[in-house]
Amino acid sequence: MELVWFRRDLRVDDNPALQAAIRSNQPVVALFIATPQQWQQHNMAPRQADLIFRRLSELQTDLSQLNITLLYKEVDTFDDAVDEVVGLCQQYAVTTVHANHEYELNEVNRDEQLQQRLGDQKTELQLYHDRCLTVPGSVLNKQGNYFKVFTPFKKALLAQWQPRPIVKVEACLANGDIEIKEPQWLSTSSPFGYPREDSQAWPVGTQAIRQRLRDFCQDTVEHYQQERDFPAKPSTSQLSAYLAIGALSPRQCVARLYANGDYLNEGGSTWLSELIWRDFYQHLIFFEPKLCKHKDFVEWAPHIRWDYSDDRLIQWQEGRTGYPIVDAAMRQLNQTGWMHNRLRMVVAGFFTKDLHLDWRLGERYFMSKLIDGDFAANNGGWQWCASTGCDGQPYFRIFNPISQGERFDAQGEFVRHWIPELKAVPNKFIHAPWLWSEFDSIDYPPPIVDHKVEREITLALYKEAKDF
């Protein structure tokens, strides 16, 4: 018998591990193991847990149409998950465990441990590359090293990579007589020992996810280049939550883009670049496991003297900094689990360069709230904003939260939506309401810091660290 262990690849389409198991012409069983304690250590957001929970029912349905049963187990940690897989392999005389690679350090260690344990009992572990457009480790510069700058990475990736059509998955014909006594994933009343928060805004049906991708490629991507930075407009795909749990693969995204011929236009090629940023950060953690230990990428960054003020951290988390664009974004995150990319950059910049807080605290908070929480993208994004990362923003480029608001939410539409207290503020003052003559009449805090002052402090702190 063949076992397919699903992790962050919760789909049947374009799933290399599943396809390989079916192609073996042996009976196939699928498995998902919840690891609540481990997820807690990784700060997984309850909203993402809910998305996974809901998606499992759909996965079960999709697998049953292929004649495959989905077993469900719940343990504490990755170590326990390894024990569980080893036990199942013995019980069902499994020949091969098929799974898709995960590149984060704990996940890599888990799979190495499994490889060793299965080797002792002559079961094979076959791992496949699935998470990215290209295999991490395969895009190298002329010296054979990994790229530390995005643009040449992208060029090299595009030069060596060919998009291919998505192959339709075949049903498993060999499953006739397997008898399964294990608990299966049954319904929304199945146990799931992790806190959950409503994720209904993200439909989880396979057709609905495909449709969202189709609609985006058909109606929106064309204008992506011009409109993607304006948070009041629904101009980005909002597919990140699905990519993060593998309900959708990046290859499916690109196949759809190419099928429509949209990669030829400016919007399509910019969107493709964003998907390649996703690859860039996944490749980076593959080469630099220190990132998974939350270490800075650049050597001088450990010398930055960060602040650890609880008050400031909480004001930022709760969207009470007095800077409307920052607060609106944080309220969007807290209430929906998602935040627009431009605003992720603004709030992370404000966190590190106006509040001088250690980026690791912000990274952790994002992870605990994001429905699309993805270690590599989140770590890469935070280190980019903190200027401690690989190809990060230069430290002296500091976003001004007022002008960012004026530029990307000129009419204050986004800000007023998330901060109704500001509804009466005229456009002229919407991003600096404390300057409005009637500011005292509204229930909104004055700015907790003065951007101009903090900017100078940041320049000094970074210079000091670089000169150390």
Ligand SMILES: Cc1cc2nc3c(=O)[nH]c(=O)nc-3n(C[C@H](O)[C@H](O)[C@H](O)COP(=O)(O)OP(=O)(O)OC[C@H]3O[C@@H](n4cnc5c(N)ncnc54)[C@H](O)[C@@H]3O)c2cc1C
């Ligand atoms: C501080 C910070 C933290 C972030 N944390 C995460 C995270 O935990 N998970 C996550 O998926 N993205 C993260 N991002 C990247 C980006 O903000 C989101 O991927 C994007 O906003 C998701 O919206 P979308 O699906 O509409 O994106 P689109 O604009 O439609 O882009 C398509 C896809 O490309 C990928 N992508 C886009 N931008 C980036 C990027 N800069 N880096 C890596 N991948 C990208 C995503 O998978 C996204 O779904 C972070 C960015 C910053 C600045």
